[in-house]
Amino acid sequence: MQVNHVSLTISAVQAAQYPTDERPEVAFVGRSNVGKSSLINRLINRKSMARTSSVPGKTQTLNFYDIESLLYFVDVPGYGYAKVSKTARAKFATMIEEYLTTRQTLRGVVQLVDSRHEPSDDDISMYQYLKYYKIPVLVVATKADKIGKSKYAATTRRIQKALDFNQVDTLVLFSAETGMGQESVWQWLEQQTKE
Numbered sequence: 001m002q003v004n005h006v007s008l009t010i011s012a013v014q015a016a017q018y019p020t021d022e023r024p025e026v027a028f029v030g031r032s033n034v035g036k037s038s039l040i041n042r043l044i045n046r047k048s049m050a051r052t053s054s055v056p057g058k059t060q061t062l063n064f065y066d067i068e069s070l071l072y073f074v075d076v077p078g079y080g081y082a083k084v085s086k087t088a089r090a091k092f093a094t095m096i097e098e099y100l101t102t103r104q105t106l107r108g109v110v111q112l113v114d115s116r117h118e119p120s121d122d123d124i125s126m127y128q129y130l131k132y133y134k135i136p137v138l139v140v141a142t143k144a145d146k147i148g149k150s151k152y153a154a155t156t157r158r159i160q161k162a163l164d165f166n167q168v169d170t171l172v173l174f175s176a177e178t179g180m181g182q183e184s185v186w187q188w189l190e191q192q193t194k195e
């Protein structure tokens with residue numbers, strides 16, 4: 001998709017604030033620093049529309065981006081901050097769970113993992129959680145420019161094994177630096193959000 005018009009519709013902290021126009025929606029989740037803002041910015045051809053790494057302790061919001069008045073990208077705050085307090089963590093979990101389990105227009109989730117590392121326990125829990133609720137997932141393995149081409153196949157297998165990957169889902173190796181994988185990500189997004 002050629003994206004020309006993008007705007008931030010709302011930074012929501014509760015369900016009452018979610019957009020109500022029933023456009024299809026895709027959410028982006030992943031550990032902090034995994035490359036989520038870089039992926040979103042690359043998909044919408046912007047340098048810094050989606051915030052770059054948010055600071056721990058900052059208000060955590062679900063950011064709804066209107067894409068061409070056709071669909072929403074929902075940027076979910078990064079999980080896995082070691083330093084966040086238990087209370088903040090619980091509040092965050094409640095917000096995300098409420099969103100993922102009740103949002104009628106949610107067509108799928110793009111879950112990012114770092115291609116260089118083993119998926120973390122948080123990554124594994126998130127993926128299993130999404131599968132429990134039967135939400136279609138695109139796993140995007142980020143920073144693929146940092147691993148050699150010869151490791152692509154093994155990396156894909158390693159991540160799939162760690163996540164106990166469901167074959168109905170798709171995994172794409174991606175690089176925000178080179179644009180590798182970008183078309184496959186858009187293909188999946190368009191497939192999920194078509195009427």
Ligand code: GDP
Binds near residue numbers: 031038053078143
């Ligand atoms: P977020 O916290 O998940 O939104 O992560 P960011 O998009 O802010 O990226 C975190 C860091 O990883 C930044 O320093 C980015 O420049 C870097 N990064 C993100 N994507 C890539 C990538 O595809 N390749 C490389 N080499 N670095 C990346």
